[in-house]
Each structure stands twice: as structure tokens, then as C-alpha cells.
Amino acid sequence: MAAQETRVLLPEDLKPINSLEEYKAAGGLQGLEKARSMSGQELIDLITKAGLRGRGGAGFPTGIKWNTVYNESGNKYVVCNFAEGEPGTFKDRYLISKNPYLMFEGLLITAHAMNAKEAVIGTKEKFTKVVPRITKVKEELEAAGIVEPGFIRIVLGPDEYLFGEEKGLLEVIDGRYPMPRMFPPYMVGIHWTPTENNPTVVNNVESMSHLPLIVRHGPEWFRSRGDDDTPGTGIISLTGDVKQPGMYEISLGMSVRDLIYGLGGGPRGKHEIKAVFSGVSNRVMTPDKFDLPLNFGELRANGVGLGSGGFMVYDESRWxxxxxxxxxxxxxxxxxxxxxxxxxxxxxxxxxxxxxxxxxxxxxxxxxxxxxxxxxxxxxxxxxxxxxxxxxxxxxxxxxxxxxxxxxxxxxDRNILIPKIKDFDDETGQFIFEDAPKEFLQPK
Ligand SMILES: Cc1cc2nc3c(=O)[nH]c(=O)nc-3n(C[C@H](O)[C@H](O)[C@H](O)COP(=O)(O)O)c2cc1C
Ligand code: SF4
Structure with missing residues (x-):
């Protein structure tokens, strides 16, 4: 069977959801309503049963993370990591451009589970297309009485890769530079002072966006997509030397080959594909790995990785x-x-x-x-x-x-460009990249 997409987070027709009314008409907020009738422990158990693994890059089980924070003492906080600085990754901005409501609903579910004092979305000032969009959604939710005004705070941070590292992110939220702290965030959290713990859950945009659907439809529904290792769907950014680069939501567990040769259409020119990079945290993937499933566990066991689902493909024309x-x-x-x-x-x-x-x-x-x-x-x-x-x-x-x-x-072909993605055009199916620094030009 030809490789196909499975859209669950993204609207089936890719038409953006632009108002709370539209979102509610499509079943939105039912997850939050149900979650608010449940205890924190019940929600943790539900997410653990669903097997959700964080989509920020490491695939850490969300249920375990929540449980750790839940059982710590001190005021609790929740943070949505919308820094998206990984080369070759655009999924969070793409998802927000299509349906920002899921992330907010997920954030409020997390806040309810943790009985949090405050919820923060950490994003970049330079994301000028999506910042007005999330600001509008926050105002809509406040006006509709779904959240207390001021409970959700949007923090605009710098264009640093380390802003996405969770301990760097917490530093920015506290008004400092994105320079990672010594301690894991769940032990200290935001507003940390030497005498006080403020344990904080940090989850990625996509991780949070899965939550409303898991709560609404149940863990079995979530597990009916993806595989045992990594249940659910994942949004993939596919860039580089393929015929059809693009943004694809897939049922995880699909093979690397189906992604690159099926959805991506295979090599774009006469050269074979030689190397694939899933962000900058994992080993380079070579064609002998292309029959592996796209999940966290098996890729890791084979020395490679899923990362944040950003696959940068290079063919034999590259050195x-x-x-x-x-x-x-x-x-x-x-x-x-x-x-x-x-x-x-x-x-x-x-x-x-x-x-x-x-x-x-x-x-x-x-x-x-x-x-x-x-x-x-x-x-x-x-x-x-x-x-x-x-x-x-x-x-x-x-x-x-x-x-x-x-x-x-x-x-x-010596012209290389670090694939820091600025935008994706649905109409043309092309990515728009940030300008490369001067030294990236071909050496003389
Ligand atoms: C250098 C560095 C940069 C990172 N950048 C991001 C990022 O832009 N977005 C993100 O969600 N996670 C990023 N992470 C991972 C976060 O530290 C953290 O693990 C993640 O937000 C947790 O969310 P999750 O459990 O939902 O995946 C980065 C990690 C490192 C080490
Ligand atoms: S210098 Fe230390 S804190 Fe900064 S990026 Fe390197 S390891 Fe992280």
C-alpha cells in the first residue's frame, strides 16, 4: 500500500481553524471539560496508559515526567516549549498555523493535572506569523471564561538554539539569558529561589496538542495509531534532496523508506540518497537503516534517532x-x-x-x-x-x-545551507529557509 498521511492533529483538509467557535464545533474543548472532572492522578494514569512520548526530541514518557512533578512539594508550574530551534524542524509552527487551540487545551489539561499556579508558553519573538495567532487564542479563551485572565503567560524569547533547551527556557522565563542551569527543571522550576522548589512540567507543543484528543477519545484510540513503542501520530518535516519535501503527519512506526520514497517521492535528481539527519542530536542515518520504523525505541536501539521529526535528506551530490x-x-x-x-x-x-x-x-x-x-x-x-x-x-x-x-x-555540489526553516508554503510545497551565515558559501 502506498505510504499515506494520518491527520489527527492537523485538520484533515489542512484548512486552518481560525476561531474558538469553529474549534468547538469540531469537538474542541471536550477533552478539557472531561479532564477538569478528573483528579491529577487519574490524568497521569490515563496519559501513562496512552504511552505518549514527548515530541520535543528525546521521546521521554510524558506520564513519568508528570508523575515526578506531581509528587514533588512546592508550587507547580507548566510550560509549553514553543522555541522550535532545531535545524530542519518546523512542525510546531506548522501545527500552530493550522490549529493553535489543541496546544492551549493541552496546556490547560496539564495545568489542571498539576494544580498549577501558572501556565507559560515560551516562544520566539521572531516567530512573527504565529505570535499574533497564539495571542488571539489566549484572549479568546479568557473572554469565554475558559481560563482566568493572566493565568496563561506568553513569554517571547531570543533566537538562540539553547532557548529550546528546557533549563535555558526556564532561565528566559525568569528574565535571564538562555544559559542552561545545573539542575533538572522538575527539581527547581520557574521562579526558583534557593529556599524554594517550584517543580515545573515542560512539554513540547506537539506533545501538549495530543493531550485533548487522548483525554477525549481514550488511550486505546491513541494507541490505535503509531506502534507499541511510540503510540500516536507525529508531524514530520521532510527537507532536502527529495522530490516532495513537506510537512507530513504520519502514524508513527511507518518505515523511514516509506517516508522518504513514498511521501517524499524519493531522490529529486539523478543521484541516490546517501545520508539523512534527524536534527543535530542523532547519528547520521544511512540507507541500510531505511527499513527501520519511525519510532523512538527502535531507531535508538539501531544507533540513530527520531529527534523532533525533522528529516534532512542529502543525496550523493553532497560531500x-x-x-x-x-x-x-x-x-x-x-x-x-x-x-x-x-x-x-x-x-x-x-x-x-x-x-x-x-x-x-x-x-x-x-x-x-x-x-x-x-x-x-x-x-x-x-x-x-x-x-x-x-x-x-x-x-x-x-x-x-x-x-x-x-x-x-x-x-x-558544494553550496550548503543550514536548514533553519522560516516557513512552509502549502501551495508550492516548498520550504523557505533563513539566510545562511556568509561563511556557509562554497569555499574558494
Ligand atoms: C540544545 C537543545 C535544544 C532544544 N530545543 C528544543 C526546542 O526547540 N523545542 C522543544 O520542544 N524541545 C527542545 N529541546 C528539548 C527540551 O529540552 C525538552 O526535553 C522538551 O521540551 C521536553 O518536552 P517533551 O517531553 O514534550 O518532548 C532541546 C534540547 C536541547 C538539548
Ligand atoms: S557551555 Fe555548557 S550550558 Fe552552554 S551549551 Fe555547552 S554544555 Fe550547555
Whole structure:
């Protein structure tokens, strides 16, 4: 059977839902009403039974996270992570542009489950298309008496990758720079002071948007899509060298091949597909992995990952060194500098990769990269250097000959662009990307 989409979060006809009335007419708010008649523990049990795994990148079970916060002492808070800074990922903004009400309903369900004092949506000031939209929805919900005015706060943050890291996000909510804290957020939370815990649930936009449907239709309904490992649907951003790049909501468990060759239409030109990156946290995926199912567990068990569902596809016309440097450069530029091994390590690795990319690299550069990826994670506060230490060696392991000094790069398309997505045009089926920094141009 041909690969197909399964739209549950996205409207079936992709027509945006533009008013609370429209949302209610389609069954919206029934989940919240039901949730408000349930206790926090009943809701935690329900979400645990549904098997929802966080869609922010790590696939952490939402029920376990909620349970931890629920059983902590102190005032509780809930935060929706709408920072969406992962290269190649656009799902949260796409979902909000189609149906922002699900996220709000999910946020209020989470707040009810935690008996929270406040709910916060952390998003970026630069998301100028969606910020007015979520502001309007918040006002509509307040005017309709569904939420107390001021209970939901929208915090506009900077364009930093670390703003999406949950401990960086909490710092921004508290009025500081997105520099990750030492402690896991559920132990300290927002408005943290040394004498007080404010345990906080942080969930991604898509994770929260699944909640109203799970509560309304039940865990079995949710589990009827996806697979045992990762139940439910997921919204995929598919970019790069495929015929039909796009935004696809799929039943998880679909094979990588069905996504790339079915929905994506396969390679866009005469070259075969060579490497797929699911964001910048996982090992590069090569064609021998294409029959794996798109779920968190099996991809991880096979050394790759689902991430936040952003798949960047590259064909044989690309030089892997260009791509490796591009991702390393992104991570090095995103490192905030609080931990020396991360800050120095990611920069040093990027510099050695640049030498190889410029055709003046030697074996010593390759050795230095391997050494640095082994120690850039020492005593660091967040996951960013782990991403470097996972992704960079995987490129070298899978394509060792391409890193050899003197490797012939004639014939490669050297124009690369870090795929930071700005928008997606449904009509043309094309992504619009942010401008690449100047140094991304082809080396002379
Ligand atoms: C460097 C870095 C950047 C991240 N950026 C995002 C992001 O933009 N959006 C997001 O939801 N999660 C992001 N995460 C993951 C969050 O820290 C957190 O795990 C997630 O919001 C939890 O939500 P979930 O359990 O619903 O997935 C990032 C993590 C790291 C290490
Ligand atoms: S590990 Fe890197 S990015 Fe994370 S807090 Fe430390 S220096 Fe900043």
C-alpha cells in the first residue's frame, strides 16, 4: 500500500481553524471539560496508559515526567516549549498555523493535572506569523471564561538554539539569558529561589496538542495509531534532496523508506540518497537503516534517532565533510560558554573540520576531532556537546574515505545551507529557509 498521511492533529483538509467557535464545533474543548472532572492522578494514569512520548526530541514518557512533578512539594508550574530551534524542524509552527487551540487545551489539561499556579508558553519573538495567532487564542479563551485572565503567560524569547533547551527556557522565563542551569527543571522550576522548589512540567507543543484528543477519545484510540513503542501520530518535516519535501503527519512506526520514497517521492535528481539527519542530536542515518520504523525505541536501539521529526535528506551530490562541518559549526555557535569543554571542544572540532573542508586537512586534524569529541562532554550542564559527540564521529565512521586528505571533491555540489526553516508554503510545497551565515558559501 502506498505510504499515506494520518491527520489527527492537523485538520484533515489542512484548512486552518481560525476561531474558538469553529474549534468547538469540531469537538474542541471536550477533552478539557472531561479532564477538569478528573483528579491529577487519574490524568497521569490515563496519559501513562496512552504511552505518549514527548515530541520535543528525546521521546521521554510524558506520564513519568508528570508523575515526578506531581509528587514533588512546592508550587507547580507548566510550560509549553514553543522555541522550535532545531535545524530542519518546523512542525510546531506548522501545527500552530493550522490549529493553535489543541496546544492551549493541552496546556490547560496539564495545568489542571498539576494544580498549577501558572501556565507559560515560551516562544520566539521572531516567530512573527504565529505570535499574533497564539495571542488571539489566549484572549479568546479568557473572554469565554475558559481560563482566568493572566493565568496563561506568553513569554517571547531570543533566537538562540539553547532557548529550546528546557533549563535555558526556564532561565528566559525568569528574565535571564538562555544559559542552561545545573539542575533538572522538575527539581527547581520557574521562579526558583534557593529556599524554594517550584517543580515545573515542560512539554513540547506537539506533545501538549495530543493531550485533548487522548483525554477525549481514550488511550486505546491513541494507541490505535503509531506502534507499541511510540503510540500516536507525529508531524514530520521532510527537507532536502527529495522530490516532495513537506510537512507530513504520519502514524508513527511507518518505515523511514516509506517516508522518504513514498511521501517524499524519493531522490529529486539523478543521484541516490546517501545520508539523512534527524536534527543535530542523532547519528547520521544511512540507507541500510531505511527499513527501520519511525519510532523512538527502535531507531535508538539501531544507533540513530527520531529527534523532533525533522528529516534532512542529502543525496550523493553532497560531500559529507561539508555537512559535518555545517552541523558542527551550528552547535559551536550555539554553545553558550558556561562549560569550557563544550565551548572549546565544539569550536576546535569545527576548526579542524574547516581545514578538511578547505582541502588542507591532514590525518592529525582527523585525530584531533576524534579526541575532542571524546572529551567535549566532560562536566557539562546540558546535552548540546553530547549532540556534537554523537553526530560528528558518526559521519566519520560512516564515510571514512570522504575525510581522507586529498579526497577528490570535484563533482560535488558544494553550496550548503543550514536548514533553519522560516516557513512552509502549502501551495508550492516548498520550504523557505533563513539566510545562511556568509561563511556557509562554497569555499574558494
Ligand atoms: C540544545 C537543545 C535544544 C532544544 N530545543 C528544543 C526546542 O526547540 N523545542 C522543544 O520542544 N524541545 C527542545 N529541546 C528539548 C527540551 O529540552 C525538552 O526535553 C522538551 O521540551 C521536553 O518536552 P517533551 O517531553 O514534550 O518532548 C532541546 C534540547 C536541547 C538539548
Ligand atoms: S554544555 Fe555547552 S551549551 Fe550547555 S550550558 Fe555548557 S557551555 Fe552552554
Amino acid at each position: 559529507i565533510v561539508d555537512l559535518t562541518w555545517m552541523f558542527s559549526h551550528f552547535l559551536a555557535q550555539s554553545s553558550c560558554g558556561q562549560c569550557i569543554p563544550c565551548n572549546m571542544g565544539t569550536r576546535v572540532i569545527t576548526e579542524h573540520l574547516l581545514k578538511i573542508r578547505d582541502g588542507v586537512g591532514t590525518r592529525a586534524d582527523l585525530d584531533a576531532i576524534i579526541t575532542e569529541t571524546g572529551r567535549c562532554t566532560n562536566q557539562t550542564r546540558c546535552f548540546l556537546p553530547v549532540q556534537e559527540s554523537v553526530l560528528i564521529p558518526s559521519c566519520i565512521d560512516n564515510f571514512p574515505e570522504e575525510f581522507e586528505p586529498g579526497f577528490d571533491t570535484s563533482g560535488f
